[in-house]
Amino acid sequence: MPKTNPGNFFEDFTVGQVIEHATPRTITEGDRALYGAIYPTRFAVWSSARFAASVGLTPAPVEDLLAFHVAFGKTVPDVSLNAVANLGYAECRFHRPVVPGDTLATRSEVIGLKENSNGRTGVVWVRSTATDQAGEVVLDWARWVMVHKRDPEAPAPETVVPQLADAVAVEDLVVPAGLDLTSYDVVAAGEPHRLGDYEVGERIDHVDGVTLSEAEHMMATRLWQNTAKVHFNAEARPDGRRLVYGGHVISLARALSFNGLANAQLVAAINAGAHTAPAFAGDTVYAWSEVLDVAETPAPGVGALRLRLVATKGRDETMTLRGEDGKYAPGVLLDLDYWALVPR
Template sequence: MTKTNPGRFFEDYILGQTLRHAVPRTVAEGERALYHALYPARHALYSSDEFAISCGLDGSPLDDLLAFHTVFGKTVPDISLNAIANLGYAQGRWLRPVWPGDTLRAESQVIGLRATSNGQAGVVWVRTTGLNQVDEVVLDYVRWVMVRKRAPASPAPDPVVPDLAPAVLAEDLIVPEGLSFDAYDFDLAGEPHRWGDYAIGEVIDHVDGVTITEAEHMLATRLWQNTAKVHFDATHRPDGRRLIYGGHVISLARALSFNGLANAQMIVALNAGAHANPCFAGDTVRAWSEVLDRADTQAPGVGAIRLRLVATRGDSAAAALRGPDGTYLPEVLLDLDYWALMPL
């Protein structure tokens, strides 16, 4: 009897099943240091205890995307070990900060299944919940992934595609307890631009770029304990190239957005997201953002801003998203819609 795990194939998923993912992880200042080394992450709330304390928190929490990657990595052996591609995200919310010393684990429920028309694979939708050491939910989100079938001739389940809201409602955003931007220090944050300085429809070219290398990608993917074969095994794809983990592109783009959105301090919701095209080592990632909406919150001095973050390869920042046929242009890597908290 084999003791190794070949990973789940599309036939192994059952609508409604719950997966408790292995190996909880305690995160600490080491993860923060590595995260800031891998990405040009500079948002003040996640960089300085003193800045965070001045904003009403007990200290600096760990980066919101660090928490996301840690929870996501827990799910890979059960959901995307045999993935062809991670396709998208929806209905994500950060419900409480993650602090150094917290232990994170993850559970997922299968909420949708649909075989592809060629019979070689299927799309699996899951709702993943990340919990801390006292079983408080720190974040949850929906994602869908294309997974290989074990046998192309195996019968397909009746298709079930979940009905997903296009965005998290502003009134459903969770502001961390105690957060206040009434005494916000714009000089230390790095830019003077307030919530009211951004107009709906405004597009911000973040100017800078980062060229991805194999070394940093492999370090990042191992850091999040993401074991998907497409990221590690160069023989797993016909072109012989290792696919860059989509979350790596998300964090690069978010860090690049500091130039123009330094005061969009905390991500609190993930409305929608698509990895539009594959990314490989050698690609230079650039980013631009579009302001989609703004909303008030009940927290002192805190507003919510809804942003579309687009990552591209090469010199195509602040360019078009789609071609005449409605599909993403080949240089578009990421199309992400999220809510962030910003001082009024």
């Protein structure tokens, strides 16, 4: 009997299948330090325990995207080990902050399948839920991924494409218990801009860029225990290049967005996300944001900005998302639609 696990191929998935992912992961202060070493993050809630306490978050949580990557990484050996690429996200909600000492475990349900016309790959949709050591939901999300078939001659399954919401409604956002931004310190945070300073349709060029390196993107992906072959094995792709994990680009772009959105402290939800082009070591990543919506929440002093975060290969001062043909503009790497919590 084989002892090793080759991972699941497209024909191994069935709609309704539930997968309990192995290796729960305990978050440590070391994770916080490594996240800050890899990404140029400067948001005050995640950088300062004193600042976090001043807005009602004690003990100081780790970055929300750090928790997302760890939870996401648990799904890779079962869902996307044999992936061509991760295609997108939807309906992601952050339910509670994660603090050092929390242990995250993830389970997924297959909610859709569609074989591609080439007969060699197919798209798998899953809904994943991460819980902590007490069984409390930390975050949940849907994603879809293109996966190789083991046998191109295997029959195609019945096509099931799930209906996913365009966005998480503002009333469905989960504001962390105790969060209070009424005495928010804009000096410590780094910028004075509050909810009312942003207008729908406004675009913000985050100016700064970071060049991707093989060492950093592979170290980050190993930190999340993401085992997808295309990120590490130069023989896994015909072109011999290691594909940068899309989540690495998300965290990099989010960190770059500090310049102009320093007070967009917490990610409350990811409405939709698409990795529109591959990224590789040597690419220089820049970012810009568009304000899609401005809303208030019932929590004291807490507002919400719906933002489109766009990462590009090379700086695009025109901040163009799509060309006249409706396709993504050359150089666009990431189109991420998310809600962030900000002071009113």
